[in-house]
Amino acid sequence: xxxxxxxxxxxxxxxxxxxxxxxxxxxxxxxxxxxxxxxxxxxxxxxxxxxxxxxxxxxxxxxxxxxxxxxxxxxxxxxxxxxxxxxxxxxxxxxxxxxxxxxxxxxxxxxxxxxxxxxxxxxxxxxxxxxxxxxxxxxxxxxxxxxxxxxxxxxxxxxxxxxxxxxxxxxxxxxxxxxxxxxxxxxxxxxxxxxxxxxxxxxxxxxxxxxxxxxxxxxxxxxxxxxxxxxxxxxxxxxxxxxxxxxxxxxxxxxxxxxxxxxxxxxxxxxxxxxxxxxxxxxxxxxxxxxxxxxxxxxxxxxxxxxxxxxxxxxxxxxxxxxxxxxxxxxxxxxxxxxxxxxxxxxxxxxxxxxxxxxxxxxxxxxxxxxxxxxxxxxxxxxxxxxxxxxxxxxxxxxxxxxxxxxxxxxxxxxxxxxxxxxxxxxxxxxxxxxxxxxxxxxxxxxxxxxxxxxxxxxxxxxxxxxxxxxxxxxxxxxxxxxxxxx
Amino acid sequence: xxxxxxxxxxxxxxxxxxxxxxxxxxxxxxxxxxxxxxxxxxxxxxxxxxxxxxxxxxxxxxxxxxxxxxxxxxxxxxxxxxxxxxxxxxxxxxxxxxxxxxxxxxxxxxxxxxxxxxxxxxxxxxxxxxxxxxxxxxxxxxxxxxxxxxxxxxxxxxxxxxxxxxxxxxxxxxxxxxxxxxxxxxxxxxxxxxxxxxxxxxxxxxxxxxxxxxxxxxxxxxxxxxxxxxxxxxxxxxxxxxxxxxxxxxxxxxxxxxxxxxxxxxxxxxxxxxxxxxxxxxxxxxxxxxxxxxxxxxxxxxxxxxxxxxxxxxxxxxxxxxxxxxxxxxxxxxxxxxxxxxxxxxxx
Numbered sequence: 007x008x009x010x011x012x013x014x015x016x017x018x019x020x021x022x023x024x025x026x027x028x029x030x031x032x033x034x035x036x037x038x039x040x041x042x043x044x045x046x047x048x049x050x051x052x053x054x055x056x057x058x059x060x061x062x063x064x065x066x067x068x069x070x071x072x073x074x075x076x077x078x079x080x081x082x083x084x085x086x087x088x089x090x091x092x093x094x095x096x097x098x099x100x101x102x103x104x105x106x107x108x109x110x111x112x113x114x115x116x117x118x119x120x121x122x123x124x125x126x127x128x129x130x131x132x133x134x135x136x137x138x139x140x141x142x143x144x145x146x147x148x149x150x151x152x153x154x155x156x157x158x159x160x161x162x163x164x165x166x167x168x169x170x171x172x173x174x175x176x177x178x179x180x181x182x183x184x185x186x187x188x189x190x191x192x193x194x195x196x197x198x199x200x201x202x203x204x205x206x207x208x209x210x211x212x213x214x215x216x217x218x219x220x221x222x223x224x225x226x227x228x229x230x231x232x233x234x235x236x237x238x239x240x241x242x243x244x245x246x247x248x249x250x251x252x253x254x255x256x257x258x259x260x261x262x263x264x265x266x267x268x269x270x271x272x273x274x275x276x277x278x279x280x281x282x283x284x285x286x287x288x289x290x291x292x293x294x295x296x297x298x299x300x301x302x303x304x305x306x307x308x309x310x311x312x313x314x315x316x317x318x319x320x321x322x323x324x325x326x327x328x329x330x331x332x333x334x335x336x337x338x339x340x341x342x343x344x345x346x347x348x349x350x351x352x353x354x355x356x357x358x359x360x361x362x363x364x365x366x367x368x369x370x371x372x373x374x375x376x377x378x379x380x381x382x383x384x385x386x387x388x389x390x391x392x393x394x395x396x397x398x399x400x401x402x403x404x405x406x407x408x409x410x411x412x413x414x415x416x417x418x419x420x421x422x423x424x425x426x427x428x429x430x431x432x433x434x435x436x437x438x439x440x441x442x443x444x445x446x447x448x449x450x451x452x453x454x455x456x457x458x459x460x461x462x463x464x465x466x467x468x469x470x471x472x473x474x475x476x477x478x479x480x481x482x483x484x485x486x487x488x489x490x491x492x493x
Numbered sequence: 494x495x496x497x498x499x500x501x502x503x504x505x506x507x508x509x510x511x512x513x514x515x516x517x518x519x520x521x522x523x524x525x526x527x528x529x530x531x532x533x534x535x536x537x538x539x540x541x542x543x544x545x546x547x548x549x550x551x552x553x554x555x556x557x558x559x560x561x562x563x564x565x566x567x568x569x570x571x572x573x574x575x576x577x578x579x580x581x582x583x584x585x586x587x588x589x590x591x592x593x594x595x596x597x598x599x600x601x602x603x604x605x606x607x608x609x610x611x612x613x614x615x616x617x618x619x620x621x622x623x624x625x626x627x628x629x630x631x632x633x634x635x636x637x638x639x640x641x642x643x644x645x646x647x648x649x650x651x652x653x654x655x656x657x658x659x660x661x662x663x664x665x666x667x668x669x670x671x672x673x674x675x676x677x678x679x680x681x682x683x684x685x686x687x688x689x690x691x692x693x694x695x696x697x698x699x700x701x702x703x704x705x706x707x708x709x710x711x712x713x714x715x716x717x718x719x720x721x722x723x724x725x726x727x728x729x730x731x732x733x734x735x736x737x738x739x740x741x742x743x744x745x746x747x748x749x750x751x752x753x754x755x756x757x758x759x760x761x762x763x764x765x766x767x768x769x770x771x772x773x774x775x776x777x778x779x780x781x782x783x784x785x786x787x788x789x790x791x792x793x794x795x796x797x798x799x800x801x802x803x804x805x806x807x808x809x810x811x812x813x814x815x816x817x818x819x820x821x822x823x824x825x826x827x828x829x830x831x832x833x834x835x836x837x838x839x840x841x
Contacts, residue, residue, distance in 0.1 A: 320722055336722070344722035347715045354708075361712055361724035364705035 011074025013038040013169050013200035014059060014090075019068035021054055021224075026427060028054045030224040031068070036169075036217070038073075039198040041191060043205060043215035043232070047244060047305070047455055051224040052204045053095075056171050059202075060092040061085035072169065091162025095173040097154050101147035105129055105140050105157055109164050132160050137190060152183040159190075170194065173204045188214045206305055208240055220244055241486045245457045267296035270417050270449035271317060271334075276326030277473075278312040285324065287312040288473040294418065294449045299440060301464025302453040303485055308470040310453050311422075317451050318420040330418065331449075335411030337404075337421040345407045348396035352388060353377045355395055356410050376413065384409035385435070401432025408436055412443055419443060421452045425459060437463050457485060508776060508822065512794070512815055519811050520801075530805040537800020538793040546681035548799070551754055553792025554683075555580070555766055557690040558746030560773030560784040561697055562614075566739035568701070568779045570714045571732055575621060575636025576743040577767025578643035582617035583610030583744025584751040585647060588665055588758040589655065591672035591751075599671045606672065607689075607748050614744015615737045617643065622736035626729055632736070640767070648760050655758060664759035674753035686749030690788070693742065697781040710735055743767065765813070769795075772816050775823045791816065 014036040021029040029051045036042045046052040057063050059070060061079030070077050072088050079085050082092075099108050106125040109132075126142035133139040138156045146154060155175060162170055170191075176184040191201050192214070205211050211218055212232055220228035220243040228235075228243035271294045278287040287309040294300050294317070304310035315321035316328060318336040338344035346355055356377045357368065377391035384405045388398055395403060404424065411419060421440065425433035440463055444450055454460050460467060467480045469488035478484040520530045539545050559576045566573035573579075586609040594602050621639055624630035648663075650656075657666045674684040701707040712720040713731045720726040750766070751758055773791050777783035798812035 320725070338722050343716070343718050345719060346723070347712065347719050349715060350711075355723075357708060358712060358719065358724045361705065361709055361720065362726045364708075366705060367703050368705055368708055370703075 010038045012036055012071070013040075013073060014202065015071040015074075016055065016059060017069050017071075019055060019058060019065045019070070021051075021058065021063070021065050027224055029058075029065070032221060032224060033226045033229070034219050035229065036200060036202055038200055039195060040216040041195045041201045041203065041214060042217045042219065043203045043211035044219050044221065045205060045208065045211055045240065045244060046221035047206060050221040052221050053173055055221065056092065056173060056202065056204055059085070060090055060171060086165050086167070089166055089168040090171065091159075091165065091167025091169070092171040093155065093158040093162065093173065093175060095175075097158055099146045099154060099157060101145070103146060104142065105144050105146065105149070105160075106142040108146055108157060109142075109161050111161075128164060129160065132163055136160070136163060137193075138163075152179055152186075155179065155183075155187070169200045169202070171202045171204070174206070175203070176205070176207065176210065184210075206244075208237065208244065212237065212240065241489070245486055245489070267447060269293045270296050270331050271451075272329045273316065273323075274327045274329075276316060276323045276328060278309075278316050278321060278323045280312065286473055287316070287323075287470075287475075289326070290473075290475045292468065292475060294451055296417070296449045297444055297447045298465045299444050299450040299452060299463050301460035301467040301480070302451060302470065302475075303457060303460055303467060303489055304453070304470030305455075305489060309473040309475070310470040313470060313475065314420055314422045314451070314453050317418070331416075333414060333416040333418070335416040335419040337407055337411055337419070337424050339422040339426065341404060341407050346395050346403060349394060351392050351394055352381070352406065353391045355406070356380065356391075356413075359410055380406065380409040380413055384439070399432075401428045401435075404428055404432065404436060405439070408439055412439065412448070415446075416448060418449045418451070421450065423454055424452065426455070433459075457482065457489075461485070508819060511822070512819060515815055515818060516811070519814075520807055523807065523811070525805060525807050530801050530807050533800045533804035533807075534797035537804070538797035543681065544796065544800075546678060546683045548682075548796035549789065549793045550683040550687055551792075552795050553789040554686045554690050554753065555746040555750045556770055556773050556791050557785055557788035558686070558693065558749060559743050559767055559770035560777065560788050561690075561693055561781055562739045562742035562746065563770050563774035564777060564779040564781060564784055565697060565710075565742065566735060567774060568714045569710045569732060569735040570717065571736050571739065572633045573618065573621070573636050573736060573739050574633060574771060575618065575639050575767070576739075576746075576770050577763060577765070578636065578640035579614040579617045579740040579743035580747030580750070580767050581640075581643040581647050581763055582613040583747030584762055585650060585655075585747075585758055586610050586613035586744070587748035588668065588751045591668045592655070592666060595669040595672060597671075602672050603674065603752070606752050607745060610744045610748025610752075611741045612744070614747060615741040617744070618736055618740020622733050622740075625736070626733050644760075647758065647762070651759055662759075665757050668752065668756045672752065673756055674749065682754070684749075684753035686753040689745070689749065691785060693745075694781045694785050701781065743770075746770075769816055772820045772823075775820055 012035050014034065016032065016034040019029050019032045032051060032055055034044065034055060044052045044056070054063070058065050061082040061084050072090060077088065100111070106122065106129050109129055110120060110125040129140055129142035138160050140153060140157055140160060146157065149157065159170070175187060179187060195201055203211065203215065212235065215232045218228070218230060218232050218235055218240065219226060220240060222243065228240065273290055273292045276287065276290045277285055280286045286307070290313065302310050302313060312321060316323050319330050319334050320336060342348060347358065353370065353374045357373050374391045380386070381388055381391065386402050386405050386409065388402060398406065408424065424440070425436050428436065437459070440450055440452065452460070452464065461480065461482060464480060467478055467485055469476045469478050469485060471488060476488050478488045517527065521527050537544055538549050559580055562576050562579070563573065587606040590606045590609040591602065594605065617639060621632050621635040624635050625632050651663045651665060655665045657664060674686050676682060676684050677687065701711065709720070709726050709731050712724060712726055713728050717728050720728055747763070750762060755762055769791055773784060773787045777787040794812055794815070798809040801807040802809040
């Protein structure tokens with residue numbers, strides 16, 4: 007087995023979406039017959055890399071080998087034929103159909119008759135061979151999430167998958183179901199098959215995987231056997247080596263705290279749920295003061311999304327009390343969906359901010375001159391207030407959103423990943439605007455998926471983990487440990 | 494599906510030329526005398542003051558009003574395709590009031606009729622608006638179903654409670670002269686409803702451009718998520734109100750049909766007006782002022798078609814087919830624009 011070629015080898019893989027570089031010469035070597043964990047923060051490129059390996063998208067550069075053979079997938083069908091199977095984070099099942107029908111889908115020709123009995127037998131046989139027992143006649147809609155995931159695996163196995171890729175499989179599972187899944191995957195690997203697990207759960211990866219590869223910002227930053235790695239090293243790779251090892255220029259503590267003033271916003275025992283009604287934030291008590299930047303860290307799903315929205319007054323908590331000032335600015339993560347209407351002009355987008363409360367007539371002339379002032383003060387590169395938003399670059403759009411939300415002296419500004427996707431110059435300008443606002447006495451709450459950014463600007467840092475909010479010292483080690491639940 | 498059609502990609506002139514060319518092809522292909530057909534079309538639509546003032550503009554009046562109803566709803570992303578049912582409700586209510594109060598003075602009776610039409614249209618739309626707000630029922634389904642109920646309701650009323658006294662014809666009695674909308678020009682059938690329609694278009698244009706309420710409607714139609722997150726707009730409330738307003742306008746359109754044009758209620762009083770109004774609104778790119786133009790355009794088309802059928806024997810269904818083709822053409826252009834917009838932002 008040691009001499010056999012790698013089950014999957016990706017070298018120098020580069021993939022761009024528009025101006026965003028999702029993968030930047032990334033490398034991945036998966037040994038035959040091993041359990042390989044692919045780690046990375048959100049947007050690190052791990053799902054993109056695996057979609058490339060599964061033939062769903064094509065790379066701009068680099069080479070892909072499966073079992074030592076150079077491959078150029080035309081579609082997922084090619085990858086499936088070569089023994090690659092993928093279980094997606096969002097299941098690709100048809101809820102109204104039965105288990106057997108879902109397994110049969112895509113495995114036979116277009117016009118050949120569907121043999122219900124044979125399909126059911128196949129599911130039963132696979133169940134007894136693999137231990138993934140499913141009722142072939144059950145409707146998928148009636149299955150538990152864990153059973154649906156078993157079905158996704160059975161689907162891949164029915165097509166003779168020898169290399170199984172799973173994207174965040176435990177995100178939807180209970181701890182017991184997750185344990186069962188990992189035990190099964192281990193047995194699968196013991197039969198000299200191969201598993202690639204995409205995850206951002208560091209501890210699970212270290213516990214179950216043979217090898218670990220870490221992606222950060224589209225690059226492979228760490229690749230080693232799990233046995234030779236400790237939590238500290240992997241956290242460093244995940245969140246950026248500089249966050250942990252190198253000394254950084256930090257403003258002296260006294261200038262940072264200089265303007266810290268009265269409490270502007272406070273949460274008391276607040277719980278909040280996501281769109282599906284699952285409680286994501288539990289019993290959180292928090293104060294934000296004028297003239298400080300409160301950094302909020304947290305991995306996906308840890309509750310920071312809800313915390314940010316509650317603080318911005320955009321989400322009502324399930325329980326607890328919230329005290330917010332009259333004027334709150336909000337810079338949401340997805341500016342094109344939640345902050346801007348790209349087909350409208352800059353003036354109209356400025357007016358958007360007050361649209362919910364305005365009465366009577368629209369003072370367009372005044373709005374236009376305010377927009378001109380925002381463009382000037384923010385050094386935003388636009389032809390004028392009547393320009394459509396979609397003619398601006400991403401950096402200028404974000405500077406406009408920030409300028410709009412800071413206009414009119416808000417007491418509190420809530421910003422979510424405010425520099426994501428911006429080039430270095432625009433990112434620096436946005437962070438500088440936040441510092442200026444702090445100096446002017448604005449209370450600022452900022453979430454970023456990038457720890458380095460938070461450490462650069464924040465006076466104080468809290469970490470979301472499992473719905474709780476933990477106050478930590480603003481030093482890299484403390485934050486990193488809290489992020490992975492090690493505090 | 495959200496309806497965003499505020500661009501200016503379809504020059505109305507191009508549509509008009511396309512429609513006319515198709516009309517010619519159909520007439521020739523159908524083996525009819527092209528010269529006679531076109532001459533009838535011309536004489537019946539805009540070829541004489543009488544055709545314009547007694548046919549085209551009379552047909553255009555409810556098309557503009559109901560077209561404004563559809564445009565207002567689509568602008569906010571409310572796919573109200575139930576204007577047909579709402580206008581039938583309005584037409585019925587106006588007639589019921591007109592028949593009940595023939596002794597009232599016109600200055601009271603006429604506004605009462607129109608208000609009854611407005612209220613009935615809003616109430617009919619209100620059923621679908623309530624179902625959408627409370628249970629998330631898709632308005633495309635609910636308003637369409639309510640159309641069928643309205644059609645059957647009119648059918649029942651003109652054979653039952655509202656039938657004319659002799660109980661021979663399935664229709665109501667004719668409205669007394671005092672209960673009819675006055676004509677604008679003596680000897681021509683164009684009536685006060687046209688001025689109401691033009692005024693409503695101007696008001697809607699002003700509301701949309703100059704008021705906070707109109708701006709909120711545009712925001713909700715363009716991006717509900719930005720309206721909520723960026724502007725803290727109460728989207729459900731805006732949608733509900735626009736839905737009612739749309740029904741009210743359609744009901745007003747229906748009221749002008751029975752009080753200004755037919756003077757009675759009967760089964761085919763609408764003859765698909767509520768569906769043609771969708772074409773009117775889409776061709777106008779949902780712009781209230783443009784609805785005046787497209788309403789008159791379709792009014793002329795229908796008046797001309799009636800004349801072609803009468804004088805040249807060309808079945809008027811050809812014009813219905815043309816109207817459908819216009820809708821498909823406008824939709825295809827709108828969607829191809831959106832499809833290319835989606836393709837240019839292809840990140841997962």
